[in-house]
Amino acid sequence: MPFEEFIAGWISVPCCKLVNDSHAVDHMVLGAVGLVVGHPLDTVKVRLQTQSVYKGIFDCVVKTYTHEGVHGFFKGMSFPVLSVALSNAVVFGSYCNTLDYLTRSNRSGSDQNKRSPLTAVFIAGCFSGLAQLFVTAPIDLVKVRLQNQTVGRPGGSKYRSPMHCVAVILREDGVRGLFRGAWALALRDVPCYGLYFLPYELICRMMTEEGKQPGKDAVLLAGGVAGVVTWACATPMDVVKARLQMCGGGGRVYAGVLHCITVSVCEEGVRVLFRGLLLNSVRAFPVNAVTFLSFDMLMRAMTDDDSH
Numbered sequence: 001m002p003f004e005e006f007i008a009g010w011i012s013v014p015c016c017k018l019v020n021d022s023h024a025v026d027h028m029v030l031g032a033v034g035l036v037v038g039h040p041l042d043t044v045k046v047r048l049q050t051q052s053v054y055k056g057i058f059d060c061v062v063k064t065y066t067h068e069g070v071h072g073f074f075k076g077m078s079f080p081v082l083s084v085a086l087s088n089a090v091v092f093g094s095y096c097n098t099l100d101y102l103t104r105s106n107r108s109g110s111d112q113n114k115r116s117p118l119t120a121v122f123i124a125g126c127f128s129g130l131a132q133l134f135v136t137a138p139i140d141l142v143k144v145r146l147q148n149q150t151v152g153r154p155g156g157s158k159y160r161s162p163m164h165c166v167a168v169i170l171r172e173d174g175v176r177g178l179f180r181g182a183w184a185l186a187l188r189d190v191p192c193y194g195l196y197f198l199p200y201e202l203i204c205r206m207m208t209e210e211g212k213q214p215g216k217d218a219v220l221l222a223g224g225v226a227g228v229v230t231w232a233c234a235t236p237m238d239v240v241k242a243r244l245q246m247c248g249g250g251g252r253v254y255a256g257v258l259h260c261i262t263v264s265v266c267e268e269g270v271r272v273l274f275r276g277l278l279l280n281s282v283r284a285f286p287v288n289a290v291t292f293l294s295f296d297m298l299m300r301a302m303t304d305d306d307s308h
Protein backbone atom coordinates (compact mmCIF):
# COMPACT_ATOMS: atom_id res chain seq x y z
CA MET A 1 0.00 0.00 0.00
CA PRO A 2 1.59 3.32 -1.09
CA PHE A 3 0.68 5.25 2.05
CA GLU A 4 1.95 2.74 4.61
CA GLU A 5 5.47 4.14 4.40
CA PHE A 6 4.20 7.68 5.03
CA ILE A 7 2.20 6.51 8.05
CA ALA A 8 5.12 4.53 9.47
CA GLY A 9 7.48 7.44 8.93
CA TRP A 10 5.01 9.81 10.61
CA ILE A 11 4.93 7.85 13.86
CA SER A 12 8.43 6.33 13.84
CA VAL A 13 9.74 9.21 16.00
CA PRO A 14 9.54 9.48 18.88
CA CYS A 15 7.66 6.21 19.42
CA CYS A 16 6.58 2.88 18.00
CA LYS A 17 3.65 2.29 20.32
CA LEU A 18 1.47 0.69 17.67
CA VAL A 19 3.73 -2.33 17.48
CA ASN A 20 2.61 -5.35 19.48
CA ASP A 21 6.06 -5.96 20.93
CA SER A 22 7.29 -6.33 24.50
CA HIS A 23 10.02 -3.76 23.86
CA ALA A 24 7.77 -1.14 22.25
CA VAL A 25 7.75 1.06 25.36
CA ASP A 26 11.55 0.89 25.50
CA HIS A 27 11.82 2.14 21.92
CA MET A 28 9.27 4.86 22.62
CA VAL A 29 11.32 6.12 25.57
CA LEU A 30 14.56 5.87 23.59
CA GLY A 31 13.07 7.91 20.75
CA ALA A 32 11.83 10.63 23.10
CA VAL A 33 15.15 10.72 24.93
CA GLY A 34 16.96 10.97 21.59
CA LEU A 35 15.02 14.10 20.68
CA VAL A 36 15.44 15.74 24.09
CA VAL A 37 19.12 14.90 24.46
CA GLY A 38 19.90 15.70 20.86
CA HIS A 39 18.62 19.27 20.86
CA PRO A 40 21.12 20.73 23.37
CA LEU A 41 23.92 19.19 21.30
CA ASP A 42 22.36 20.72 18.20
CA THR A 43 22.18 24.14 19.87
CA VAL A 44 25.88 24.02 20.73
CA LYS A 45 26.67 22.88 17.19
CA VAL A 46 24.68 25.70 15.59
CA ARG A 47 26.32 28.33 17.79
CA LEU A 48 29.79 27.01 17.01
CA GLN A 49 28.99 27.10 13.29
CA THR A 50 27.56 30.62 13.20
CA GLN A 51 29.46 32.50 15.92
CA SER A 52 33.20 33.00 16.32
CA VAL A 53 33.12 33.94 20.01
CA TYR A 54 33.57 30.37 21.26
CA LYS A 55 36.93 28.59 21.58
CA GLY A 56 35.35 25.16 21.38
CA ILE A 57 32.55 22.89 22.55
CA PHE A 58 33.31 23.21 26.26
CA ASP A 59 33.60 27.00 26.07
CA CYS A 60 30.25 27.22 24.28
CA VAL A 61 28.58 24.98 26.86
CA VAL A 62 29.98 26.99 29.78
CA LYS A 63 29.05 30.39 28.33
CA THR A 64 25.58 29.24 27.35
CA TYR A 65 24.88 27.87 30.81
CA THR A 66 26.41 30.89 32.57
CA HIS A 67 24.39 33.49 30.65
CA GLU A 68 21.18 31.59 29.86
CA GLY A 69 20.95 28.61 32.18
CA VAL A 70 19.66 25.20 31.12
CA HIS A 71 16.90 26.86 29.11
CA GLY A 72 19.48 28.22 26.69
CA PHE A 73 20.24 24.74 25.39
CA PHE A 74 16.60 24.08 24.49
CA LYS A 75 15.85 27.23 22.50
CA GLY A 76 13.96 26.49 19.30
CA MET A 77 13.17 22.90 20.28
CA SER A 78 9.37 23.07 19.94
CA PHE A 79 9.34 23.36 16.13
CA PRO A 80 11.61 20.34 15.49
CA VAL A 81 9.72 18.22 18.03
CA LEU A 82 6.36 19.06 16.48
CA SER A 83 7.58 18.66 12.91
CA VAL A 84 9.91 15.64 13.09
CA ALA A 85 7.00 13.26 12.50
CA LEU A 86 5.96 15.10 9.33
CA SER A 87 9.55 15.31 8.11
CA ASN A 88 10.13 11.59 8.70
CA ALA A 89 6.84 10.76 6.98
CA VAL A 90 7.96 12.61 3.86
CA VAL A 91 11.48 11.14 3.92
CA PHE A 92 10.59 7.49 4.47
CA GLY A 93 7.38 7.64 2.45
CA SER A 94 8.94 9.23 -0.62
CA TYR A 95 12.01 6.98 -0.36
CA CYS A 96 10.09 3.71 -0.16
CA ASN A 97 7.61 4.64 -2.88
CA THR A 98 10.32 5.95 -5.21
CA LEU A 99 12.42 2.82 -4.67
CA ASP A 100 9.37 0.67 -5.37
CA TYR A 101 8.69 2.61 -8.58
CA LEU A 102 12.31 2.31 -9.76
CA THR A 103 12.53 -1.43 -9.12
CA ARG A 104 8.98 -2.60 -9.89
CA SER A 105 9.56 -2.92 -13.65
CA ASN A 106 12.57 -5.18 -13.04
CA ARG A 107 10.70 -7.60 -10.80
CA SER A 108 8.47 -10.47 -11.78
CA GLY A 109 5.76 -11.90 -9.56
CA SER A 110 8.12 -14.58 -8.21
CA ASP A 111 10.93 -12.07 -7.70
CA GLN A 112 9.38 -9.72 -5.15
CA ASN A 113 12.02 -10.39 -2.47
CA LYS A 114 14.95 -9.59 -4.73
CA ARG A 115 17.21 -6.92 -3.27
CA SER A 116 17.05 -3.48 -4.88
CA PRO A 117 20.07 -2.25 -6.86
CA LEU A 118 22.19 0.18 -4.85
CA THR A 119 21.91 2.77 -7.62
CA ALA A 120 18.13 2.74 -7.15
CA VAL A 121 18.61 3.05 -3.38
CA PHE A 122 20.79 6.14 -3.90
CA ILE A 123 18.41 7.77 -6.38
CA ALA A 124 15.39 7.12 -4.15
CA GLY A 125 17.30 8.59 -1.20
CA CYS A 126 18.17 11.71 -3.18
CA PHE A 127 14.52 12.16 -4.12
CA SER A 128 13.45 11.84 -0.49
CA GLY A 129 15.97 14.55 0.43
CA LEU A 130 14.49 16.83 -2.22
CA ALA A 131 10.91 16.12 -1.16
CA GLN A 132 11.46 16.94 2.52
CA LEU A 133 13.08 20.31 1.73
CA PHE A 134 9.71 22.02 1.45
CA VAL A 135 8.85 20.92 4.99
CA THR A 136 12.28 21.26 6.56
CA ALA A 137 13.55 24.60 5.23
CA PRO A 138 11.18 26.99 7.09
CA ILE A 139 11.25 24.93 10.31
CA ASP A 140 15.02 24.67 10.33
CA LEU A 141 15.36 28.41 9.68
CA VAL A 142 13.21 29.26 12.71
CA LYS A 143 15.11 26.76 14.86
CA VAL A 144 18.50 28.21 13.93
CA ARG A 145 17.33 31.81 14.50
CA LEU A 146 16.00 30.96 17.98
CA GLN A 147 19.08 28.94 18.91
CA ASN A 148 21.29 31.90 18.10
CA GLN A 149 19.49 34.34 20.39
CA THR A 150 22.34 34.83 22.83
CA VAL A 151 23.20 37.55 25.33
CA GLY A 152 25.14 40.40 23.74
CA ARG A 153 24.50 39.30 20.15
CA PRO A 154 22.88 41.79 17.74
CA GLY A 155 19.17 40.98 17.59
CA GLY A 156 19.63 38.76 20.66
CA SER A 157 16.03 39.19 21.82
CA LYS A 158 14.38 39.77 18.47
CA TYR A 159 12.08 36.76 18.59
CA ARG A 160 9.78 35.91 21.49
CA SER A 161 8.64 32.49 20.24
CA PRO A 162 8.67 30.29 17.12
CA MET A 163 5.42 31.80 15.81
CA HIS A 164 6.65 35.32 16.53
CA CYS A 165 9.83 34.46 14.62
CA VAL A 166 7.77 33.32 11.63
CA ALA A 167 5.67 36.50 11.79
CA VAL A 168 8.75 38.76 11.92
CA ILE A 169 10.39 36.96 8.99
CA LEU A 170 7.21 37.22 6.91
CA ARG A 171 6.89 40.90 7.73
CA GLU A 172 10.51 41.72 6.91
CA ASP A 173 11.27 39.36 4.01
CA GLY A 174 7.98 37.84 2.88
CA VAL A 175 7.44 34.14 2.22
CA ARG A 176 10.79 33.98 0.45
CA GLY A 177 12.47 34.81 3.75
CA LEU A 178 11.32 31.50 5.25
CA PHE A 179 13.44 29.70 2.64
CA ARG A 180 16.66 31.61 3.27
CA GLY A 181 19.54 29.16 2.98
CA ALA A 182 17.38 26.67 1.08
CA TRP A 183 19.94 26.23 -1.71
CA ALA A 184 22.59 25.24 0.83
CA LEU A 185 20.05 22.97 2.50
CA ALA A 186 19.34 21.33 -0.87
CA LEU A 187 23.06 20.86 -1.55
CA ARG A 188 23.33 19.24 1.88
CA ASP A 189 20.22 17.06 1.91
CA VAL A 190 19.72 15.83 -1.66
CA PRO A 191 23.03 13.95 -2.05
CA CYS A 192 23.33 13.13 1.65
CA TYR A 193 19.93 11.45 1.84
CA GLY A 194 21.13 9.30 -1.05
CA LEU A 195 24.10 8.37 1.12
CA TYR A 196 21.83 8.02 4.16
CA PHE A 197 20.09 4.91 2.88
CA LEU A 198 23.14 3.29 1.22
CA PRO A 199 25.07 2.24 4.38
CA TYR A 200 21.79 1.19 5.97
CA GLU A 201 21.03 -1.17 3.08
CA LEU A 202 24.61 -2.45 2.86
CA ILE A 203 24.94 -3.26 6.58
CA CYS A 204 21.50 -4.88 6.74
CA ARG A 205 22.39 -7.06 3.75
CA MET A 206 25.74 -8.08 5.26
CA MET A 207 24.10 -9.05 8.56
CA THR A 208 21.06 -10.83 7.07
CA GLU A 209 20.66 -14.08 5.18
CA GLU A 210 19.22 -13.61 1.71
CA GLY A 211 15.45 -13.92 1.64
CA LYS A 212 15.07 -13.01 5.31
CA GLN A 213 14.28 -9.73 7.04
CA PRO A 214 17.04 -8.03 9.06
CA GLY A 215 16.98 -8.46 12.82
CA LYS A 216 16.69 -5.64 15.34
CA ASP A 217 20.43 -5.58 16.04
CA ALA A 218 21.19 -5.23 12.34
CA VAL A 219 18.64 -2.42 11.93
CA LEU A 220 19.96 -0.55 14.98
CA LEU A 221 23.59 -0.79 13.86
CA ALA A 222 22.80 0.04 10.23
CA GLY A 223 20.63 3.01 11.20
CA GLY A 224 23.25 4.40 13.56
CA VAL A 225 26.08 4.05 11.06
CA ALA A 226 23.91 5.58 8.34
CA GLY A 227 23.37 8.66 10.52
CA VAL A 228 27.08 9.08 11.30
CA VAL A 229 28.19 8.61 7.66
CA THR A 230 25.58 11.05 6.43
CA TRP A 231 26.51 13.79 8.90
CA ALA A 232 30.21 13.33 8.17
CA CYS A 233 29.44 14.24 4.56
CA ALA A 234 26.78 16.86 5.38
CA THR A 235 28.63 18.96 7.95
CA PRO A 236 30.47 21.35 5.55
CA MET A 237 27.25 22.39 3.83
CA ASP A 238 25.49 22.38 7.20
CA VAL A 239 27.86 25.14 8.32
CA VAL A 240 27.14 27.17 5.18
CA LYS A 241 23.41 26.61 5.55
CA ALA A 242 23.37 27.85 9.15
CA ARG A 243 25.37 30.97 8.29
CA LEU A 244 23.09 31.85 5.40
CA GLN A 245 20.02 31.33 7.59
CA MET A 246 21.33 33.90 10.04
CA CYS A 247 21.47 36.60 7.37
CA GLY A 248 18.79 39.04 8.48
CA GLY A 249 18.74 37.54 11.96
CA GLY A 250 21.75 39.36 13.36
CA GLY A 251 24.36 37.37 11.45
CA ARG A 252 26.77 38.36 8.74
CA VAL A 253 25.27 38.95 5.30
CA TYR A 254 26.45 36.74 2.44
CA ALA A 255 25.62 37.03 -1.25
CA GLY A 256 25.03 33.31 -1.63
CA VAL A 257 26.41 29.81 -1.09
CA LEU A 258 29.71 30.30 -2.93
CA HIS A 259 30.33 33.70 -1.32
CA CYS A 260 29.72 32.24 2.14
CA ILE A 261 32.15 29.36 1.49
CA THR A 262 34.83 31.67 0.08
CA VAL A 263 34.64 34.25 2.87
CA SER A 264 34.43 31.66 5.65
CA VAL A 265 37.42 29.64 4.40
CA CYS A 266 39.55 32.74 3.71
CA GLU A 267 38.94 34.20 7.16
CA GLU A 268 38.80 31.05 9.32
CA GLY A 269 40.49 28.32 7.30
CA VAL A 270 39.14 25.06 5.89
CA ARG A 271 38.52 23.75 9.41
CA VAL A 272 35.53 26.08 9.72
CA LEU A 273 33.59 23.80 7.36
CA PHE A 274 33.85 20.96 9.86
CA ARG A 275 32.63 22.78 12.93
CA GLY A 276 30.08 20.65 14.73
CA LEU A 277 31.21 17.38 13.10
CA LEU A 278 31.87 15.67 16.45
CA LEU A 279 28.54 16.81 17.89
CA ASN A 280 26.70 15.75 14.74
CA SER A 281 28.26 12.28 14.92
CA VAL A 282 27.58 11.79 18.63
CA ARG A 283 23.95 12.81 18.18
CA ALA A 284 23.43 10.95 14.90
CA PHE A 285 24.08 7.37 15.98
CA PRO A 286 21.43 6.88 18.70
CA VAL A 287 18.79 9.09 17.09
CA ASN A 288 18.99 7.42 13.67
CA ALA A 289 19.32 3.91 15.12
CA VAL A 290 16.03 4.33 16.97
CA THR A 291 14.37 6.05 14.01
CA PHE A 292 15.16 3.19 11.62
CA LEU A 293 14.20 0.53 14.15
CA SER A 294 10.87 2.22 14.88
CA PHE A 295 10.11 2.58 11.17
CA ASP A 296 11.07 -1.02 10.45
CA MET A 297 8.90 -2.37 13.28
CA LEU A 298 5.91 -0.27 12.27
CA MET A 299 6.18 -1.34 8.63
CA ARG A 300 6.29 -5.00 9.64
CA ALA A 301 3.29 -4.54 11.93
CA MET A 302 1.21 -2.83 9.24
CA THR A 303 2.14 -5.28 6.48
CA ASP A 304 1.40 -8.23 8.78
CA ASP A 305 -2.04 -6.75 9.50
CA ASP A 306 -2.69 -6.37 5.76
CA SER A 307 -1.75 -10.00 5.11
CA HIS A 308 -4.28 -11.36 7.65
